[in-house]
Amino acid sequence: MSTHTATIRWQNTGPDFLKRCYSREHTIHFDGGAIVPGSPSPHIVPAPWSNAAAVDPEEAFVASVASCHMLWFLHVAIDAGFEASSYEDQAVGEMTKNEQGKLWISRVRLHPRIEWRGERHPTASEQKRLHHQAHDECFIANSIKTEVTINNP
DSSP states (O other): OOOOOEEEEOOOOOSBGGGTBSOOOEEEEETTSOEEEEOOOTTTSOTTSSOTTSBOHHHHHHHHHHHHHHHHHHHHHHHTTOEEEEEEEOOEEEEEEOTTSOEEEEEEEEOEEEEEESSOOOOHHHHHHHHHHHHHHOTTGGGOOSEEEEOOO
8 A cells, every 4th residue: 555645834923823924834844755735625714814725625635536537548449449639627626514514525427528549439438438447446535525527518
């Protein structure tokens, strides 16, 4: 098995931390060397204490689900003999309140658009089967209780 790490770094630069007047901006350092600016969503924490240009945890979660699904989809497509030339997904996470009134990402909707090359392209039902296989194999989908739906165009 493997382990995966991320280091989160934040520094207090606010005028009054105890009055909640401080920046929540931070950096996310991934084990491969990538560094990503992080911040809460401005929908949750308004500016100037957040940065809309940074990645918020909810966006990162949605991206993680979509990225894992894409990687598995490409894998199962190859196994089925199909050659993809491009894959694009505008994934959307929906935040709602659970039974206890706590906010959570209750649904992630994937909207994959795949272009194919070569002589053999999957039918609509074959694409649906490939997406189902990819979802079943996706490490992230297997790790969450959020509903993940795949909307094919």
